Amino acid sequence: xxxxxxxxxxxxxxxxxxxxxxxxxxxxxxxxxxxxxxxxxxxxxxxxxxxxxxxxxxxxxxxxxxxxxxxxxxxxxxxxxxxxxxxxxxxxxxxxxxxxxxxxxxxxxxxxxxxxxxxxxxxxxxxxxxx
Amino acid sequence: xxxxxxxxxxxxxxxxxxxxxxxxxxxxxxxxxxxxxxxxxxxxxxxxxxxxxxxxxxxxxxxxxxxxxxxxxxxxxxxxxxxxxxxxxxxxxxxxxxxxxxxxxxxxxxxxxxxxxxxxxxxxxxxxxxx
DNA sequence: TCAAAAATTAGAATCATTCTAATTTTATAC
DNA sequence: GTATAAAATTAGAATGATTCTAATTTTTGA
Numbered sequence: 001x002x003x004x005x006x007x008x009x010x011x012x013x014x015x016x017x018x019x020x021x022x023x024x025x026x027x028x029x030x031x032x033x034x035x036x037x038x039x040x041x042x043x044x045x046x047x048x049x050x051x052x053x054x055x056x057x058x059x060x061x062x063x064x065x066x067x068x069x070x071x072x073x074x075x076x077x078x079x080x081x082x083x084x085x086x087x088x089x090x091x092x093x094x095x096x097x098x099x100x101x102x103x104x105x106x107x108x109x110x111x112x113x114x115x116x117x118x119x120x121x122x123x124x125x126x127x128x129x130x131x
Numbered sequence: 132x133x134x135x136x137x138x139x140x141x142x143x144x145x146x147x148x149x150x151x152x153x154x155x156x157x158x159x160x161x162x163x164x165x166x167x168x169x170x171x172x173x174x175x176x177x178x179x180x181x182x183x184x185x186x187x188x189x190x191x192x193x194x195x196x197x198x199x200x201x202x203x204x205x206x207x208x209x210x211x212x213x214x215x216x217x218x219x220x221x222x223x224x225x226x227x228x229x230x231x232x233x234x235x236x237x238x239x240x241x242x243x244x245x246x247x248x249x250x251x252x253x254x255x256x257x258x259x260x261x262x
Numbered sequence: 263t264c265a266a267a268a269a270t271t272a273g274a275a276t277c278a279t280t281c282t283a284a285t286t287t288t289a290t291a292c
Numbered sequence: 293g294t295a296t297a298a299a300a301t302t303a304g305a306a307t308g309a310t311t312c313t314a315a316t317t318t319t320t321g322a
Contacts, residue, residue, distance in 0.1 A: 002287090002288085002299090002300065002301090004300085004301080005300095021278085021279085022278090034301095034302090035301085035302095036301070036302055036303070037279095038279090038280085038281090038301080038302070038303080038304090039300080039301055039302075041278095041279065041280075042300080042301080043300095045280095055190040055191070056190070057188040057189060057190045057191075058188060059186040059187070059188045059194070059237070060186070060188075062278080063190070074229060074231060077234055085228065085229055087225075087228060094218075094240050097216065097218060098205060098216055098240060098242070100205060100242035100243065100244075101242055101243070102240055102241070102242060103208055103241045103242055103243070104241050105238065105239060105240045105241060106190070106237075106238070106239045106241070107236065107237070107238045107239075108236060108237045108238075109225050109229060109233055109236045110233070110234045110235050110236060110237070111229070111231035111232055111233060111234055112231065112232070112234070113231075133268090133269065133270090133318090133319090135269085135270080136269095152309085152310085153309090165270095165271090166270085166271095167270070167271055167272070168310095169270080169271070169272080169273090169310090169311085169312090170269080170270055170271075172309095172310065172311075173269080173270080174269095176311095193309080
């Protein structure tokens with residue numbers, strides 16, 4: 001692992017954020033001001049192909065990269081914000097439902113995040129009100 | 132609904148295929164040879180925004196468009212091929228797990244399709260063998 | 263029938279990503 | 293430690309999917 005590959009891996013793993021290539025680029029710059037965007041692409045692709053990071057493709061938003069540890073995502077339909085949540089035994093449940101060997105899965109549950117909720121209703125609700 | 136919008140909607144709904152914009156363009160051409168790619172983009176975006184078709188974003192593959200009726204997807208990790216399957220009460224299960232109101236979800240279960248399976252092993256298995 | 267609105271077209275523009283070739287850095291062998 | 297090969301990085305051009313703009317055509321409905 002080169003210093004850049006290591007730094008990028010750590011940036012993606014350090015937080016529970018879900019960063020785009022551009023955002024990783026912005027985060028690595030302070031420490032390595034000489035780095036170039038293509039290097040970030042190269043290393044992110046390498047980490048992804050080696051199964052060291054996850055790629056999240058969400059309808060309407062740019063690809064984002066994430067840690068490998070098992071967890072699922074809530075996605076704000078409006079702003080794309082991702083929030084982690086856990087559906088612990090989903091892999092086994094899925095394996096029972098399908099013939100093929102389940103290698104992994106990607107579950108994205110679309111909702112409105114609190115901010116976008118507020119913009120729509122003008123109020124913050126503790127819980128989403130019933131329609 | 133204009134004739135193009137209608138034709139595109141029908142192409143996407145007619146089959147259980149999962150078509151890219153380009154593929155929809157190829158499918159509509161025989162009937163409407165004058166149509167232009169931008170029109171396909173315009174109408175697909177309109178249908179999508181109006182909730183009349185689904186957009187499937189899969190890591191590593193181009194966006195594909197699909198019917199709205201509730202179903203889930205197996206995705207071949209290698210070639211991107213999509214196969215429908217049903218996890219009937221997943222919406223309700225998810226709603227019990229998360230605070231926010233579940234608007235909809237996208238579940239993609241990654242496997243190897245029979246063809247890619249074959250390329251890897253040289254054999255077709257009725258069921259995926261245990262590792 | 264005419265005016266206004268909407269849809270379509272052609273092609274330019276955009277922008278994320280990849281590619282190419284040159285350069286630099288790292289690893290390996292002598 | 294130095295030379296050599298391999299790998300990584302760089303700069304910037306190229307690519308390619310998608311969007312945008314402005315002009316034109318079609319549809320609507322007064």
